[in-house]
Amino acid sequence: MLLINCPYCGEREQEEFSCGGEAHIERPKNPPDLNDDQWADYLFLRQNIKGLQYERWNHSFGCRQWFNVARNTATDEILAVYKMGEKPPVVESNDPITPCGEPAIGSGNFSTSKKS
């Protein structure tokens, strides 16, 4: 389970939060002009990154505020927490060496050599 540092309430257990998925997806400014593929891209298609991902969280069983989190999806490390509307911070993350491979502090299912 993750320990998330809510910018309004401080550190709380992840059970209190709900994840809102990929952050910084803007609602199209010109909805009537969009074709079906563009709508599909906005509604359904996601980057689903292995490694550093910027995502939205809601403190749904707490202050009910939305905020953003930078998290490494390969290790579950939370690297930064920042408020809605702020630009994603530049953070260093322990990304996998090969695209599908495991990070240095991974899940134990190593298929490629670890970083020393």
Add this chain to the structure above:
Amino acid sequence: MIKSPKKYSVFSLVKNAFSYHENWQPAWKNPEIKKEYEAIIVGGGGHGLTTAFYLAKNHGVKNIAVVEKGWIGGGNTGRNTTIIRSNYLWDQSAAIYDHALKLWEGMSQELNYNVMFSQRGVMNVAHNLHDVRELKRRWHANRLNGVDCEWLDTKEVKKFCPVINTSPNIRYPVMGATLQRRAGTARHDAVAWGYARGADSMGVDIIQNCEVTGININNGNVTGIETTRGTINSKKIGVVSAGHSSVIAKMAGIKLPLESRPLQALVSEPVKPVIDTVVMSNTIHAYVSQSDKGELVIGAGTDGYNSYSQRGGFNIVEDTIMAIVELFPLFSRMKMLRHWGGIVDICPDASPIISKTHINGLYFNCGWGTGGFKATPGSGWVFAHTIANDQPHALNAPFSINRFSSGELVDEHGAAAVAH
């Protein structure tokens, strides 16, 4: 039946017994990688191996490679709770899952490998009026689609599975259940090994410990893959990489509607036979069966966030255990032995994608989410057809990637029972 010099039978067992079982041959080879293949399958799980198997068997493709980053059966094929059923609500899903179920019924014979398929029945339990209506709707839909299904009232549930708690005084009382008698379980490792052996005997190269790092594309045509063991050329590439589908798709510049999440399962200490069916509950999210070794096999839910870490939260396990203990109070003193997670790729409509892409020769079979194991043979069957003919089989045409643009989704989220 596979023609193989090393056919398994009671005679081969006796013969090998005389040599103290020291002369069994490997079930599949460890081949040298060729420069070029007619087709490459990325991902050596159940779905990838069945794809290669049926490409060779049904479509006569001779020169096939299966490229696997880890080892055969080390991913989700060896991590699921082995439940097989086809009682899905919508026509499209019922058709493909029932096709798979029919293949399961002949699988051990077809492969000459005992996958221990056991049609012990799957019971989906209702706990409130909404459940009763929803499950009865699915029962009728199943019967219209030719999928066997029965409705059991509370007394019949108790008779079919005596250890279940049918007291009306529990928080979520048992108000009835649907039962699919043809459904059941199989030994998941044996499925991977059996198809690997079957594919290998038809000349498929199974290449383990070889991770794909790039997809080569020239003028909209796929030309091969880059791997940790060098370049391999092919004009047809089928990607069946489950949780990592988005990562592979990114190499070809494709974005998929997938979210990869941890899904957990656990097994208890082994005990004598106590539950001879599969019990699933949608509402309180519990599903349990007993393996032939005697362990209770329990499936938990997915975590609510994306992760590739193959670890989930303890709160998810706790929720599932609470539900199991309420339904089966006699399990409350049992110890859990092992617990693990796998990464599942979930589509917005909880249905798979078995599809061509806008790149010629590149095909994706993904998005099976939490319920891919039961579809293993059917998935490979239709995906092999799609790759061989460059057009989908009638069964997987509704599962094209284009449905996210057309809006023709196959919404199985609530309808298929949350626990797959």
